[in-house]
Amino acid sequence: MKKLVLFAIILAAPLFLSAAGPKPKQVTLTGEIIDVQCYVKSGQHGKEHLDCATTCIKGGSPVGLLEDSTGTVYVIIPQKGSRSANVALQPYIAEHVAVNGELRERGKTVLLFYSSIERLK
Secondary structure, eight states: OHHHHHHHHHHHHHHHHHHTSOOOEEEEEEEEEEEHHHHHHHOOOSGGGHHHHHHHHHTTOOEEEEETTTOOEEEEEEOTTSOOHHHHTGGGBTOEEEEEEEEEEETTEEEEEEEEEEEOO
16 A cells, blocks of 8 residues: 555646645846847847848747846747747837736746737837
């Protein structure tokens, strides 16, 4: 009987551990929509990089937010049921925006699951 209980605990442990992860945090972050690949490789961003970033994002490079206050880059993922961030955020590339969504993290990976975006002046 002890072996059966131990076996059940071992099988169920991953379910409990995944459910016990940190809760998503609702945030509004401001910054520039960027092509993560070019930014990480060579620091490119801004209006002078618009054509290249548009081509890269259309080609599948991750889209991100370069946050104003910290310089942190968040990879942007759509909320469940939303269009791909690469498609939906193309009109905002190199624009200054406010993004609403949830920050989710696992280990050292932090993603921004966006729910809305607004151009800022």
